Amino acid sequence: MSNINDLYNQVLKDHRSFPRNKGLILDDSYKTLKAKNPSCGDSITVEVKIEDGIIKDIRHDGVGCAICCSSASVMSEVLKGKTIKEANEIIHDFYELIKGNMPENEDRLEDAIVYVNIHNFPPRAKCATLAWRGVDTILNTNKEGEENYE
Amino acid sequence: MNKEILNIRNDFPVLRNNPNVVYLDSAATSLKPDCVINKINEYYTQYGVNVNRGVYKLSYTATEEYEETRQIVKEFLNAKEIEEIVYTKGASNGLNMLALSLRETLKEGDEVVSTILEHHSSILPWQENCKIKNAKLVYTDIDKDGSVDLESFKKVINEKTRYVVVTYVSNVMGQILPIKEIVHIAHQYNALVIVDAAQAVPHLKVDVQDLDCDFLCFSAHKMLGPTGFGILYGKKKYLNKLKPLEYGGDMIDEVELYDNTTKDTPYKFETGTPPISEAIAFKEAIKYLNNIGFEKIEKHVEELTKYTLDKLDNLEGLTIYNKKSALKSGIITFNIRGVHPHDVSTIFDERDICLRAGHHCAQLITKHLGVVGTLRASIYIYNTYEDMDKFIDAVKVACDYFKDW
Numbered sequence A: 001m002s003n004i005n006d007l008y009n010q011v012l013k014d015h016r017s018f019p020r021n022k023g024l025i026l027d028d029s030y031k032t033l034k035a036k037n038p039s040c041g042d043s044i045t046v047e048v049k050i051e052d053g054i055i056k057d058i059r060h061d062g063v064g065c066a067i068c069c070s071s072a073s074v075m076s077e078v079l080k081g082k083t084i085k086e087a088n089e090i091i092h093d094f095y096e097l098i099k100g101n102m103p104e105n106e107d108r109l110e111d112a113i114v115y116v117n118i119h120n121f122p123p124r125a126k127c128a129t130l131a132w133r134g135v136d137t138i139l140n141t142n143k144e145g146e147e148n149y150e
Numbered sequence B: 001m002n003k004e005i006l007n008i009r010n011d012f013p014v015l016r017n018n019p020n021v022v023y024l025d026s027a028a029t030s031l032k033p034d035c036v037i038n039k040i041n042e043y044y045t046q047y048g049v050n051v052n053r054g055v056y057k058l059s060y061t062a063t064e065e066y067e068e069t070r071q072i073v074k075e076f077l078n079a080k081e082i083e084e085i086v087y088t089k090g091a092s093n094g095l096n097m098l099a100l101s102l103r104e105t106l107k108e109g110d111e112v113v114s115t116i117l118e119h120h121s122s123i124l125p126w127q128e129n130c131k132i133k134n135a136k137l138v139y140t141d142i143d144k145d146g147s148v149d150l151e152s153f154k155k156v157i158n159e160k161t162r163y164v165v166v167t168y169v170s171n172v173m174g175q176i177l178p179i180k181e182i183v184h185i186a187h188q189y190n191a192l193v194i195v196d197a198a199q200a201v202p203h204l205k206v207d208v209q210d211l212d213c214d215f216l217c218f219s220a221h222k223m224l225g226p227t228g229f230g231i232l233y234g235k236k237k238y239l240n241k242l243k244p245l246e247y248g249g250d251m252i253d254e255v256e257l258y259d260n261t262t263k264d265t266p267y268k269f270e271t272g273t274p275p276i277s278e279a280i281a282f283k284e285a286i287k288y289l290n291n292i293g294f295e296k297i298e299k300h301v302e303e304l305t306k307y308t309l310d311k312l313d314n315l316e317g318l319t320i321y322n323k324k325s326a327l328k329s330g331i332i333t334f335n336i337r338g339v340h341p342h343d344v345s346t347i348f349d350e351r352d353i354c355l356r357a358g359h360h361c362a363q364l365i366t367k368h369l370g371v372v373g374t375l376r377a378s379i380y381i382y383n384t385y386e387d388m389d390k391f392i393d394a395v396k397v398a399c400d401y402f403k404d405w
């Protein structure tokens, strides 16, 4: 039986209360995507600056629940400085973690490992992945603007 | 536990199969009693053939069962004539059908009056109509607490008003609107009134002749009936004038190479094979509610709601948005201060308490309250004091758990 404290742990609460890399730069050197979940109203805009195949910066801003907002903050820290290839692997590992599958290389997930229990709270899984999916879309489709993820 | 409620609970298989569940999401959809489920089963196992088509005995039985519902709905609403009862797929479907059928009657400069209490399914079809026809959508005033009074309708209904589109009971605020009085004002200006009764029919005795409304829509599934089925009531003189939106089988009279004539209302609005078992089983839901009696339903819901509100009064960190209007509808809309409703909802989910979190398909009123969403507990006939105690405890736990967020 999973306890609510497994969900709202200290790391998550810290990122929620003191989000890293929050606030948009609004500069052309960034690719921007507004990731939305219309059915629950969450909406996180992510900005990604890529130079020479490396993620130089990630910013985020928006509204959502604690899981959604903290996860955007965690994501920005984990993926910043990674190559696109590394970032894609970590994003993939994160999706697996959310499904309840522990990835082989768990250290790479850094703070994102704190979402390990979310598969015990299935209705909340999509909150955890929203910002990640926004960055995923930018990296792999070059799409900008808005995207809905249910 | 009150013996009568215990008996009621025993009629609901979802409650029997999930004895720990506290179901407080009846405003989203109610649970279904055995009599409704058995009737669906009866159709599929005893005479599961198409309606209105065959000339054989089974088809006759199916059609009789299917049409009997229309008569029972007519009595349920106290409609004047059976032709005024149109079968739909639900409230959203009926409200959209009406808006589409009436679109061509709108002219530039006409006004449509509505409120920000509306569910998306009543307001958005008219938002579209007004954009397309350059008509003006006019919202009544609403006070800070999200309640709309008769005065605010008087202020905006005038010679330019063609339609008033209004919810009978708000699915967020639980407020019951004074429909009869609104209709009276609208009719003085020859405006027609469309009522969204989706949240009213489970709780109130609705009498369309007394209300004198011109159209009224609701779903079966919020009043113990099956999903995918609902009713559009309209005064016969208006339904006669409306053109059908969909053409095909069942709704047609004579077909020639380049022209056709349609049947009369209600059949001209009902093309294609309908949700037959749902229509047939819906009458069992009405009988079940009538059997308990709306007076008793109102009293039970009001008692539980009052009990709950009293226990939650002045709880630190809790905001209840509709203390004044919760009682009759059993809808309690709330938030824990500073915490997103989805974060709070997990506290309830952990305790098998089912309630809704979000904007409830009514973004206008949610925005008016100045929040991204709310939590909503909705109380119905099968809920008990035990349910409410578990809910109250969970609210207290939530207030405490999130106090330092």
Ligand SMILES: Cc1ncc(COP(=O)(O)O)c(C=O)c1O
Pocket (backbone or CB within 6 Å): B027, B028, B090, B091, B092, B093, B119, B121, B122, B167, B169, B170, B171, B196, B198, B199, B219, B221, B361
């Ligand atoms: C006030 C109101 N109107 C309309 C609807 C739409 O009903 P349905 O989804 O059954 O079409 C609802 C359902 O949530 C409602 O609460």
